[in-house]
Amino acid sequence: MTAQVGHDSSAPGWWLAHPAVLDSLEAEPKLEYVVAMAKNAVLKRNAKPAMRRARKLSRASGKTEHAYEVGYAAQTWAEQRRVM
16 A cells, blocks of 8 residues: 655655654554654654663563553644554
8 A cells, every 4th residue: 555645755764754644554454553753853752761660671581572552642633643
């Protein structure tokens, strides 16, 4: 499936979590998806608690541990989404 969105394709990362792309994906029943997102200060701040938990678990287990989900809503999004 290709989402048709208006964009400036010369801008780096124009497709990263673009609201029109997300809306198109979410309109498909039972579709699970993953899209790339650019880093930003709010997202990094929201992820800090999960990252602290993962580091603590990693120190205790001696293995790599993962933090999977954070709630996030970009200013251009109508609603919050799960971000991994």
